[in-house]
Structure formats: C-alpha cells, structure tokens
Amino acid sequence: MRLRERGDPAAVRALLHGFFGDLLRLHAAPVPEHFHNGDGETSTAEGGRDRPANRVSSFYDEKTKKDGEYPWTASEKAAILSSFFPGYILTHIPGGFMADAYGAKHVLGIGVAISAVLSALTPVAIDIGGVVLLCITRIVMGLAQGPLFPAVTTFLARWVPKAQRGRLGGLVFTGPQIGSIIANALTGVLISAFGWRCGFYFWAVIGLVWFVIYCLLCYSEPAIHPYITPEEKEMLIAECGSAVKLKVPWMKLIFYWPTFALMMGQSGHGILFFFICTNLPTYFKDVLQFSVSMNGLLTSVPYAALWISGAISAVIADTVINKGLISIVGIRKLYTTIASVLPSICVLLAGYAGCNQYLAASWFILSMFFKGPFYPGLRVNALDITKYFSGVLSAFVNAAGSLAYYPVSYIIAAVAPQNTLDQWMIMFWIMFGTSSITNIIYVIWASADRAEWDKIE
Numbered sequence: 001m002r003l004r005e006r007g008d009p010a011a012v013r014a015l016l017h018g019f020f021g022d023l024l025r026l027h028a029a030p031v032p033e034h035f036h037n038g039d040g041e042t043s044t045a046e047g048g049r050d051r052p053a054n055r056v057s058s059f060y061d062e063k064t065k066k067d068g069e070y071p072w073t074a075s076e077k078a079a080i081l082s083s084f085f086p087g088y089i090l091t092h093i094p095g096g097f098m099a100d101a102y103g104a105k106h107v108l109g110i111g112v113a114i115s116a117v118l119s120a121l122t123p124v125a126i127d128i129g130g131v132v133l134l135c136i137t138r139i140v141m142g143l144a145q146g147p148l149f150p151a152v153t154t155f156l157a158r159w160v161p162k163a164q165r166g167r168l169g170g171l172v173f174t175g176p177q178i179g180s181i182i183a184n185a186l187t188g189v190l191i192s193a194f195g196w197r198c199g200f201y202f203w204a205v206i207g208l209v210w211f212v213i214y215c216l217l218c219y220s221e222p223a224i225h226p227y228i229t230p231e232e233k234e235m236l237i238a239e240c241g242s243a244v245k246l247k248v249p250w251m252k253l254i255f256y257w258p259t260f261a262l263m264m265g266q267s268g269h270g271i272l273f274f275f276i277c278t279n280l281p282t283y284f285k286d287v288l289q290f291s292v293s294m295n296g297l298l299t300s301v302p303y304a305a306l307w308i309s310g311a312i313s314a315v316i317a318d319t320v321i322n323k324g325l326i327s328i329v330g331i332r333k334l335y336t337t338i339a340s341v342l343p344s345i346c347v348l349l350a351g352y353a354g355c356n357q358y359l360a361a362s363w364f365i366l367s368m369f370f371k372g373p374f375y376p377g378l379r380v381n382a383l384d385i386t387k388y389f390s391g392v393l394s395a396f397v398n399a400a401g402s403l404a405y406y407p408v409s410y411i412i413a414a415v416a417p418q419n420t421l422d423q424w425m426i427m428f429w430i431m432f433g434t435s436s437i438t439n440i441i442y443v444i445w446a447s448a449d450r451a452e453w454d455k456i457e
Helices: 010-025 062-067 074-082 084-090 092-102 105-145 148-159 162-173 175-194 196-217 230-240 250-254 257-287 292-322 328-352 357-369 378-385 390-405 408-415 421-445
Strands: none
Touching: 074 084, 074 105, 074 408, 084 092, 084 105, 084 390, 092 105, 092 148, 092 390, 105 148, 105 196, 148 162, 148 378, 148 390, 162 292, 162 378, 175 196, 175 292, 250 390, 257 292, 257 328, 257 357, 257 378, 257 390, 257 408, 257 421, 292 328, 292 357, 328 357, 328 378, 328 421, 378 390, 408 421
C-alpha cells in the first residue's frame, strides 16, 4: 500500500509537519550581518582584488544603538556565529535518544517553540548585554535546536517505507533550504523596511503559530494516530516499527565502520554547507559590495537551486532503486560524491571570478545546485542502517558535522580579517580539500545494509 492511496493521509500530514519543523529549525533569527537597518550602510573601500571592508570599533555608543547599528569586529561576529554550536552539539544525542524512545512529536515541537521565544527576546538581549548576552542567548537556542534534527529523522523512520525514503526524505530534509529561500529574501526586505528587530519578531511569531497547529494535528507514529486507517497503520508498523524503549547498543553503534563513514561524510558536507550559509552574506556584502536588500535576494537563490536539485535527485533515486538499476548503497555513494566534489569546485571558481559580482554569484548558485543530491544520498543513509535507533545514529552523525564546522568561523576571522579576495581564496581551497578527503572516506566505508546490532526482533 502506497502512502498516497488516500487523499491527504495522516502519514503525509506528519511528514509535512516534519518538513515545516525542519524549515523553522535554522531560521529562528537572522545572522549578525543583518544587525543593522536598511538605510545604514556598512561601506567598503574601493579597490581591486585586495579591497577590504572598512572596519569600525566593537564599542557601540548611544548613537549606534539609536541608529540600529552594531559594528562588531570580525572576531566578535565569529564568536556570535559559533556560540550557537556548543549547545546544539550537546543536546543532539539526548534528543535522539528521547525521540527514539518516547516519540518525536514533543521533542521537535518544544525545541521550535523555545527557539521562537528566544528569537523574540534576542533584540532585548542585544540592547541589555551586547555581544556577551547575545552569545548566551544563542547558546541556549543551540540547546533547544540540538534535538530537532534527530527528531525529524525519527519521524521519517516511523512514517516512511524504505522504497520511498529518497523522495520523501529528500522533501523533509530540504525544509531548511526552503526556509533559507524565504528567510534570506523576506528578512532582507523586512530589515530594509522596518529595521533589524523586525526580522527577529517575525520569525518568532511564525514559529509559535506553527507550534500550536503542530500540537493539534501531529502524532509521533502510526500506532497512536487516532484517525489513520487500519490498513495504513498495519503497513507502516510492519515496515517502520514503533517507538520502543530499547537498550541502545552504544559501543556497537559508535565503533561501526558505516557510522564512521557517515560521520566523516557529514563533516565534509557540514563544513562546506555552513561555510556558505553563514558567510555568503558577508562575502556578498564586504567583497562583492551588494546592498542589503540585493544581498538578501541573491543569498536566497542558491537555496532555491539546492531545493530544486534535491527534489529532482530524490525522485530519480527512488526510481532507479525500485527498478533495480542501481543498488541503494550505490546511489548513496554516487549522490554524496556529486554533492561533495562539484560544489567545492564551484566555490573555487567563484573566487577566481574576482570582483565580477554576478559571475561569482552564479558560481555560488551552481555550487548549491550540486549540493542537492546530498539529501537523498548521505542524509537518508542512516535510515538504511537502523530501524530502531535512527534518532541516536543521526544525532551522532549530525553532531560530527556541526562539531567539524565549529572552528571555521574563527579560522575565517584569522585567515580573512580584512575580507580581501586573496584571503577568501585561502578559505575556498581549504573547503575544496576538506570536501574531497571526507568524501573519499565515506565512499570506502559507507553501507546501506541494516546493521546486525539493529536486528532485535
């Protein structure tokens, strides 16, 4: 029985809630580049390849507060960006365990709700405590969002049969990319029109509205859904299992070569992906000198390209697997290789485009397009390996990617303190090398067979 035999089945509704929860996961607040009003220009010096952005003191006086400008230094921005990750990593594994054992609904919902509240409080935190209190706020936000990715993975494990995991898993995991399209375009417009605080308040309201609807309509698994048909419930339970309190085989799960392959592949992806996510606005503004509103719009286009590519790749993956044209592990490795090597090459070419604004932007867009196959590739690979511990396994894998990215903001601050093109080229080469090496490790040890430690029926 396919999930779409009924109009608007409960399974599809659950996945849509997971999709929107993942959409809101990384977009509760704008990044530091947005902490100024649209009419306040952070100007850059004229020049060529070594053109730096003007730097101002990290001290902000009363006029700065009044005008809405927070001219932080590169090291302060790095601290703000990186402060999210310690908390995010810390709650990954506990969140995955709770989602596997008790169901994903409350783990996902509470995390999004807390993030929304903290988004609303962020402007107050900045006014009262500046960089220090903002970093503390982002640490707590990281703690709230750490369990969300494992919870979304557990949703998929409970609701999606194996034959459809590429397509539907790709849909759910591209939620943050849709969020990026909307957030970057809309936040830039809102900030230009109403000031930077509006960006925080807007996403806080969206998150809280979603939370109310989600609590009323969503269920963790088919076994407890009151309105699902008996046939669909029976099929999904047989195919996907139910949430049970099992003893996690920690040592076998951790010291398992496919787990290591997933962690390394995710690390390479995470380093390059978050490098682009968090630093593309900076590069567009300081090096390519796009305006705030144009920056927001252009930063959205790469995510649209990624989402389109991910959706197409997911349909192709399920089709070729179900027709027996390629093995599951074959498609996972092929897609992960495409999503690792080609984007890093495009990032290099964007750097060699120099200060040609639209050529460089085009290469960044193409780099994100080639990132699309990652989602029906490595991202759903954990679901192939385990039926009962998908939350815990995905937590280990995603934590590795987040931990790997943690020092990158500080490396950028050290390597590119003046934001010159030559300095950024060093970072682009680092991204290329990292993506290539981690992909090789993934291809060698990745597997799509269910692990022996998961076979506990």
